[in-house]
Amino acid sequence: MSRLRFGYFMAPFHAPGRNPTAALERDLDLVEHLDHLGYDEAWFGEHHSAGSEIIASPEIMIAAASQRAKRIRFGTGVTSLSYHNPLWAADRIMQLDHMTRGRTIFGVGPGSLPTDSAMIGLNPTDTRELLQENLDIVVRLLRGETVSAKTRTHELYDAKLQLAPYSADGIDVVVAAVASPTGPRLAGTHGLGLLSIGATLSADGFDALGHHWNVMEERAAANNVTVDRSKWTLAGPFHIAETEAEAYRQVEYGIEQWFDYFQHVAAFPQMAVSGSKLTEMIDFINEAGIGVIGTAEQARAQVQRLWDQSGGFGCLLQMGHDWANPQDTKRSAELFAQEVFPHFQGQAQATLDAAEHARAVREGHAAKQLEAVDHMTRKYQQELAEKS
Helix, strand or coil, X not given: CXXXXXXXXXXXXXCCCCCHHHHHHHHHHHHHHHHHHCCCEEEECCCXXXXXXXXXXXXXXXXXXXXXXXXXXXXXXCEEHHHCCHHXXXXXXXXXXXXXXXXXXXXXXXXXXXXXXXXXXXXXXXXXXXXXXXXHHHHHHHCCCCEEEECCCCEEEEECCCCCCCCCCCCEEEEEECCCCHHHHHHHHHCCEEEECCCCCCHHHHHCHHHHHHHHHHHHHHCCCCCCHHHEEEEECEEECCCHHHHHHHHCXXXXXXXXXXXXXXXXXXXXXXXXXXXXXXXXXXXXXXXXXXXXXXXXXXXXHHHHHHCCCCEEEEECCCCCCHHHHHHHHHHHHHHCHHHHCXXXXXXXXXXXXXXHHHHHHHHHHHHHHXXXXXXXXXXXHHHC
């Protein structure tokens, strides 16, 4: 298994009615914590309604977070490209690429909340069609081309970005996918990365993982481009503690609000969750395979399950959800880094092998240690005898 990257996906989810200023500050604080723990990536979403996913501009959050966390990479998860003039969206991400010294990933999608797009006169079909049009323009702009184009919402005349990318390899662009082939088809057409947001949140999303990669390879071959599994990112919810019972207790803090959001607030039926009582909700997460509420061992098994189902990918993002309080959330992230990362990054087996080898030869080495002590003791006694 190649080295798997790990990160965090913050849509974010925060219960309505609580202090939004403090919530945004906690998001930035969590990124600092993740950076210290060795996480590879942190992603911020874009939403404009429904009261829980309160980041309107992932670019602003990334700009702020990049000044606190100096190593981790940042993704827009995602920029709702259908809502924006593609020229200005590309121009902002190019600026952000420089401000983060090449640590920016441009995640794009059509926009997930119908209550967002409705405010600008677009329906979900419109946003998916616009994504295809705008993505083609953005890809060309980021390559340095001059673009004249007209979409149903914008028109460009000899448009060109005034900055080149910070890094010689340019800016990584990633397309969001849930269950339909729309995302992988676009990613494959342009040779881009894929972000499987719905990798576990529905049976369709999980079942489609292998199919999505097939779609990407078929489209890539048809367009004479290549796709790379290392640029495929999967997202899913986790909360772990030292014991399963403790993890269950900790998520009682906020899991009901999260279920209520997906069941009764967000018009996003792809994210189908079931349960009306607290215990039913917690059990559903584990039993339906949506995520893990439990231990590091269970988390490792879930990551392996995703790896086997997909055939391999590049990065796993834990979805932010506020199931637990901020302190327990940080501890879960810490346990994940300590107990899950090494098993998928080539670090665990080396230390396990070293420990096993030392265990196997311990008896013989212990005897030699005692012999050495006895030898030096007798040698010293002989020196004393010779002096006397």
